[in-house]
Amino acid sequence: MDTALETNRSTDVSDLLLQNSLIEPTPGIDNLPLQGLYRILWVDASNDLLVAIAIQSPLKAPCEFQLSAWQQLLEGRYIQPTALTLRPFALQDDDSLPEHYLTIRAKSWAIIEPLVCDAMLPWIYHPKHRGSAIAQRAKTLAIPPSQLRRLLYKYWAYGSTINALLPCYDLCGPQGSKEERRTKPTMGKRGRRPVRVLFNDEPDQVGISAASVRSRLIAGITEFLQPDKTITKAYEETIKKHFNKGYERHGKLSVPIMPEAHEKPSIWQFRYLIQQLDYNLSLTKKQIDTSTWNLAFRGSYGSSRSHLFGPCARFEVDATIMDIYLVSTLNRAWIIGRPVLYVIVDVFSAMVVGFHLGLEGPSWEGARLALFNAFSDKVEFCKSYGVEITQEDWPCHHLPHKLLSDNGEMRSKASDTLTKTLNIDVENAAVRRGDWKPNIEQQFHLINEGTIRFLPGALVQREREVRKRGNPLDACINLRELTSILIRRFLQFNHSRYKADRLPPEMVGEGLLDATPLAVWNWGIANKTGRARREDPQIIWTALLPKAIASIRPKGLYFDGRHYINNRLCLEERFARARTRGKYDMIEIRYLSYAPKQIWIKNKENRSWEACYLVEHELSYAQARQEELWDQIQILNYEAEKKQNAQKQINSRLDAECDDIVQKAQAATKEARQGLSKARIAASITSHRAIEKEAGRAERLRQDVESYRTTSPLLQRTQTSPAPTMPDPLEDIW
Structure with missing residues (x-):
């Protein structure tokens, strides 16, 4: 072992x-x-x-x-x-090498090629054989043997390849590294001479080198280059503090004495040093906050579509205040400001699945209506705005598995219904991280750049004319018209926005190369498991439609200044009972602010929501949005208040005149009744009334006679002399 x-x-x-x-x-x-x-x-x-x-x-x-x-x-x-660090040419092709490099290599290789061929191995490594071979080759080429030895040793030292003979210019240059030479204090100022030297011919005004004052420049950059200061401002502060020639007193103030141009570094040297120090972007990170760095400067790698298994796996929702001013539906002379747009996009296919345009600021009220639109059928919605489509043109009425929003309305308690009722996982992006929702941000960019900027009333329209007149003065589009425009734009995007990297590999494998959002959506619904779900419309209405309280009145179901009727309520005589009893019953409703033609009330018998429709004589308000009606009510209340204030002075004068008449009548009556008893005053009311009636008749008769005399042309022609004065026949009555 x-x-x-x-x-x-x-x-x-x-x-x-x-x-x-x-x-x-x-x-x-x-x-x-x-x-x-x-x-x-x-x-x-x-x-x-x-x-x-x-x-x-x-x-x-x-x-x-x-x-x-x-x-x-x-x-x-x-x-x-x-291992050795690779030479600069090691990762380059011959085509990218300078021509003179290749020429030097070819000449060197022609000199040593007979000495390093296979026939000479291993004899060329033995000193005796090597010496004789080098001497003979040098004699043949008529070159010094030392030149041949240098090439041969270089060839062996750098890997025994032909590229080892390339010139080593990367190892040439002055002593020390580039950083050492840059920071060497004795290094003179380099570069082109400034203009002041050319005009004055004074070499001492060339200026100072950045290396000689590097420490002071770095101190100024560290101290003054802050997020709230520009590079120019930091340069000026650095010169004042670190390059001044002393201080002079002005009362209690110490004012720095500024140096001459040749006694201080230039702004370009200051900027160049910042670029050198910012090689790892440390200064850039210092000048901006973390959120801005992550949003606009960090490296972007990865995709929002990673780890998604099909359509409806994740929806993105966000809102923006549009760059356009609108007018009111009720009165086009009223400018109602800039609307708020909510858009919902499917991440897998980039399909726009729903949106909402309104006047409510970014809040849960606007988000819930956008979600309702995304989860509902689009045919009726588009038809209400004059756009005829089929189910296949916009086949989006599904609920997602996850919903990604910004750190706003989806964090409210009101949004808990998405999780509890509709079983949707809500995800919130970090603060100021729009890059987490790239599909939504792309939609906002396309809408503003491709549509809004060309409409009247847009903020970026005709930049030269913006200085002459305000953008609101060009406004002429109302909410309904802009919604109709957006419907067409979103349909156009879904049908024609081709993007090849959106195609799933399986779709390419099947030979399907249509990369539009609609094609990817349809393929994904049919072939992928994106957990797309459908929900009963009654549940969606309950969860997402805004809730309010309406009162049952004799003229109908009253809500926000409008009246609605319903067959069931009429059959149950609910409106007649309200008129008979004089008491209004309250009832819970659901409504859509952009569709005021109808509201929904709960039918407890069949447990569903049933529609109530606007009464016929109020159909003129059918096109007005809920927000516009609120604006109209406020405007009318304001005008009524102005009218009331203007009328108060007139009413005050009329009241004073009436009071004066009454006071004079009381004084005259008091004078006429002096010496009369109360019994006598009240005794002859009937006879006095008869005399007053006769006096009134006689007065009217005299007025008729006078009118006839002054207006009859026959009497005016025949009467040549004034008529004799005749006694008044009514004198006896008076």
């Missing part, structure tokens, strides 16, 4: 001592007979011979060693195999 172990150990050692292997002494061991790095050129086990060349500067002739001695050193771990 010991013999077998010795044999295996000897075999392992022999495998390490092969031709072209590199051997070096083990670090930390002194007084070894072998010093430096060696490359093995020839191994002859039968003669216990090993030929190796030391890799040193300058290169010297190869040496002969006993193979057994090297094996003992290797077994004792006094020496060890190693």
Whole structure:
């Protein structure tokens, strides 16, 4: 058994001592007979011979060693195999090498090729044979033998390949490494001379080198290059503190004396040093927060589609405030601001499965309506906005296994219904990590760049005109019209957005190369197990539709300024009972803010939601969104308040005049009744009433006569002289 172990150990050692292997002494061991790095050129086990060349500067002739001695050193771990850093040309093709490199290599190879051919091995390694061969070859080429030796030793030292003869320009240059030369304080300023030297012809104004003031520049960069400061500001602060020529007093202030242009580093030297120090992006990370780094600067590898097993495995949902101003459906003169858009995308196929456009800020109210749209049939929805489609055009009404959202509305308690009722796992992305939802962010980008920016009222439309007039003044599209536009855009995306890397390998294997979201969705639903689910519409309505309370009134079911009726409520005389009793009953409803034509009430008998429809005389409000009606109510209340305030002064004046009339009447009546008893005043009411009636008739008769006299043309032509004054026949009555 010991013999077998010795044999295996000897075999392992022999495998390490092969031709072209590199051997070096083990670090930390002194007084070894072998010093430096060696490359093995020839191994002859039968003669216990090993030929190796030391890799040193300058290169010297190869040496002969006993193979057994090297094996003992290797077994004792006094020496060890190693490797050299590859030369710059090692990973390049000949086509990428400079032409003069190839010329030098070809000339060198032509000189030594007869000496390194197979016929000369191993004799070329023996000193006597090598010396005579080199002398004869040098005589033939008429070159010094030393030149041939240098090429031959270089060929052996760098791997015995033709590329070993390439020039070693990478090992040339001034003393020290590039970093050492860069930081050497005595290094003069390099580069083109500044303009001030050309005009003044003063060499001492060349300027200072960055190496001579490197420590001060680094101190300024460390102190002043902060997230809230630009590079220019950090440079100015650095010059003030680290390159000033002293301070001068101005009262209690110490003002730094700024240096001349040639006494300070330039802004370009400052920037160049920042680039050198930022080789590992440490300064970039210092200037931005972690969220911004992760979002916009970190390396992006991987895919959001990893570990997904089909459609509906994961949906992404997010909201954005659109860059466009809208007008009201009720009155186009009213500008209602910028809407909020919710979009839901299937990650596996990139299919847009639902959306919601409204005025409610990013919140659970908007998200629930987008989810309701995603889980519902799209045919009726599109038809309500004037878009005729079939089920195959937008076949998305499924529930997902997981729902990924940002760290917002899905963290509310109201969203717990997704998990408890609909069995959907809700996932929340980290704060400010939009890159976790790339499909949604892509949709927002495509909508803004491909559609919104070209519409009237968009924020980015006609940048030259933005300075002349406000964007809201161009607004002319309402919520319903923009929703209709978005429906068409999402249909266009689902049907035509071709992206080859979206194709699953199995789909390619079947020869199906249609990479549009609709094709990938249909194939995935038929062939993959994405856990797509359907749910009863009644449960979806209960879980996702907004809940409210309506009152049963004589004119119908009253909700938000509108009245609705239902056959069952009419048959049960619920509206008549409300009118008879004078008491309004409350009932729970479900509604859609973008579809005010109907609301839903619960039928307890068949345990379902049934629709109530808008009464006929209020159909003019059928196109108005819930938010727009609220805006209208607020506007009307405001106008009523303004009218009431304006009328108050008029009413006050009228009240004062009425009070004055009453006071004067009271004073005149009091004067007329002086000396009369109460009995006498109340005794003749009937006769007094008859006299008042006759006086009224006589007064009306006199007014008619006067009117006839002034308007009759016959009397005006025949009457040439004033008529004699006649006694008034009514004088007796008065």
